[in-house]
Amino acid sequence: xxxxxxxxxxxxxxxxxxxxxxxxxVVHVAPYSTTPYTLCRALQQRATDQGFRDIRVDHPAAxxxxxxxxxxxxxxxxxxxxxxxxxxxxxxxxxxxLPVGIWREYELPLGMHTNPDVFLVPVSPPDAKGYCSFxxxxxMSRTATxxxxxxxxxxxxxxxxxxxxxxxxxxxxxxxxxxxxTSPSLPExxxxxxxxxxxxxxxxxxxxxxxxxxGDTVQMGVGTVSAALAHYLGHRNDLGIQTELITGGIVDLVxxxxxxxxxxxxxxxxxxxxxxVALDREELEGIHENPRFELYDFGHTDDLRQxxxxxxxxxxxxxxxxxxxxxxxxxxxxxxxxxxxGGQTVFMVAGAYSPGGRSVSVLPSSSVPSAxxxxxxxxxxxxxxxTAVTVPRTYVDNVxxxxxxxxxxxxxxxxxxxxxxxxxxxxxxxxxxxxxKALYGA
Numbered sequence: 264x265x266x267x268x269x270x271x272x273x274x275x276x277x278x279x280x281x282x283x284x285x286x287x288x289v290v291h292v293a294p295y296s297t298t299p300y301t302l303c304r305a306l307q308q309r310a311t312d313q314g315f316r317d318i319r320v321d322h323p324a325a326x327x328x329x330x331x332x333x334x335x336x337x338x339x340x341x342x343x344x345x346x347x348x349x350x351x352x353x354x355x356x357x358x359x360x361l362p363v364g365i366w367r368e369y370e371l372p373l374g375m376h377t378n379p380d381v382f383l384v385p386v387s388p389p390d391a392k393g394y395c396s397f398x399x400x401x402x403m404s405r406t407a408t409x410x411x412x413x414x415x416x417x418x419x420x421x422x423x424x425x426x427x428x429x430x431x432x433x434x435x436x437x438x439x440x441x442x443x444x445t446s447p448s449l450p451e452x453x454x455x456x457x458x459x460x461x462x463x464x465x466x467x468x469x470x471x472x473x474x475x476x477x478g479d480t481v482q483m484g485v486g487t488v489s490a491a492l493a494h495y496l497g498h499r500n501d502l503g504i505q506t507e508l509i510t511g512g513i514v515d516l517v518x519x520x521x522x523x524x525x526x527x528x529x530x531x532x533x534x535x536x537x538x539x540v541a542l543d544r545e546e547l548e549g550i551h552e553n554p555r556f557e558l559y560d561f562g563h564t565d566d567l568r569q570x571x572x573x574x575x576x577x578x579x580x581x582x583x584x585x586x587x588x589x590x591x592x593x594x595x596x597x598x599x600x601x602x603x604x605g606g607q608t609v610f611m612v613a614g615a616y617s618p619g620g621r622s623v624s625v626l627p628s629s630s631v632p633s634a635x636x637x638x639x640x641x642x643x644x645x646x647x648x649x650t651a652v653t654v655p656r657t658y659v660d661n662v663x664x665x666x667x668x669x670x671x672x673x674x675x676x677x678x679x680x681x682x683x684x685x686x687x688x689x690x691x692x693x694x695x696x697x698x699x700k701a702l703y704g705a
Contacts, residue, residue: 266388266418273439277305280415280438284381286315291371291379291407292322295344296540297400299385301417301442303327306383310337321375323403324603325349330357341375344603354599362594362651364604366565369406382411385442386431387422393433397558398422399547400538401429405560408435417442423547427535427557453633455487462627463488465665467495470579473668474623474661475499478526479575482506482610485540486581486593488625496521503527505573507564507606509536509556514549517556524555529569533557537564565606570613578614580607582626582653582662586646587680587699589656589671591624598649607653615658621672624654628664629688640691642683644698662686677705 267274281302284290290306293299307329309315316337320329324344328334330352340349340358352358363372371377384404386395397404398419405428408414415438416431433439455463466488475481475496480503483492493512496502503524504513513534516522524532534556539547550556570576582591583601591611594602614622631638642664646652662669662683669682680699687695699705 267441269389269393269433270439273433273436275438275440277301277417277440278308280440281306281309283413283415283438284309284318287317288380289319289321289376290381290383291376291411292320292325293382293384293397293400293404293407294322294402295324295326295400296538297385297398297402297404298322298326299383299417299442300327301440302383302415304443307334307338310334319376321379323375343372343374344605345600346602350601360600362604364608366562366606366609368560368562368566369409370562371403371406371410377410379407379411380413382407382414384408384414384416384431385419385422386416386436387424388418388420389433394430395433395436396422396424397429397431399542399550401427401558401560402538403561404431406562413437415440423551425550425552425556425558426554427559428563429558459487459627462665463491466625466627466663467492469663469668470623470625471495471499474621474663475502475577476575477501479503479577480505480524480527480573482576482578482580482614483510484508484578484580484607484610485510485605488627489579489581490541492579501525504534504536505529505564505570505576506536507538507561507610509534509539509542509550511542511546514542514546518549526575527573529573530557535559535564537561561606565609567609567613570610571616573613574618574620576614576617576620577623578610578620579623579625580611580654582624582641584641584643584646584650585624585626585659585662585683586643587683587695587702588645588676589659589662589679589683590646590652591654591656591659592646592650593624593653595649595651597647600651604653611654612658615660621660622654622658623661623663624659625663628666628686629691638688638690640687640695642687642691642695644695644702664688676703681705
């Protein structure tokens with residue numbers, strides 16, 4: 264039997280599905296890499312309908328633009344991430360940016376609507392018992408399904424199935440559409456330079472040899488440096504993975520017996536995350552119906568109350584800038600949001616609290632913005648006015664650049680500032696040492 268036959272009269276075309284959305288409704292949309300493009304495009308096409316307006320769209324880390332000028336009279340975007348399609352609008356104040364950093368199980372984050380009228384979500388085809396999968400990303404979909412008054416799903420035939428809480432039954436879905444086979448293209452990042460590639464290699468070599476031990480449970484955040492860490496852990500033994508985002512290289516570590524999860528005290532023997540990000544098809548197939556991998560809602564994977572009980576938990580996350588006292592900003596450039604908090608604060612606090620654990624911030628020591636072509640230091644004397652502090656200095660154990668590891672735990676401001684200045688890019692090191700002395704007497 265074809266999956267379409269299981270859906271009965273719930274299966275409709277996209278225009279019919281979104282026609283049930285009325286002016287004044289609150290629409291929650293599945294996040295990031297599981298954006299339901301077919302339904303989103305159909306809803307945006309209604310922006311020209313006379314009298315259709317005042318739609319609040321809660322779309323975390325939106326991978327589609329809701330802020331084009333012709334859409335602004337219809338849709339008000341609420342988002343916890345300044346993603347490329349909406350970043351300029353965020354800086355203009357043309358969307359509602361929500362700095363979310365606290366996640367609770369089976370609750371939508373504070374600031375998002377607790378009972379949306381509609382939830383738009385992509386799912387796999389139903390199996391013989393009527394169960395669909397949220398594919399490679401649960402994110403907040405289980406919670407949003409429970410909270411929304413109506414659920415409209417689009418079926419993606421390429422979606423994988425995993426263990427954990429990665430499922431939704433046809434009975435929970437009000438309307439279903441077939442997804443288009445095309446997705447909108449996003450602006451591609453420029454390919455990394457040889458210098459950037461070398462930085463990633465050296466930084467991860469430091470982390471994998473000096474800051475991660477056999478038997479540790481590791482979290483790796485999204486970002487150029489931290490997301491590549493798994494590729495440098497092949498020499499380790501008996502690692503566990505407890506994370507928000509499952510990144511590249513982890514599937515191979517499981518196959519090689521490097522990641523066993525045998526010493527985890529929570530989800531023992533399992534690789535646990537909320538979503539798979541930037542994995543190729545071969546890696547996704549390695550996770551498909553593999554009992555070693557489990558996906559759960561954000562409120563479960565990012566539950567600080569559970570994470571702080573994991574022994575030897577190591578959180579490794581990207582930073583945009585770090586000041587000489589150890590404050591980390593990973594979400595903003597000055598007062599302008601560049602990305603979002605995600606789970607970074609939670610995981611770094613957990614790493615700092617974990618018995619035998621540690622929190623690690625990684626970043627290249629400098630960068631060369633394309634707009635100016637002038638090298639700037641990413642270790643700075645003080646954060647610029649208005650810059651968000653993603654991780655307070657009190658929860659930053661180690662900072663790593665391509666020039667070494669600065670261990671901050673238990674150190675005074677004088678000691679911290681000197682240690683951070685010494686792992687800065689050589690072009691800025693002398694000035695930073697001088698500024699450390701001026702600021703803290705280092």
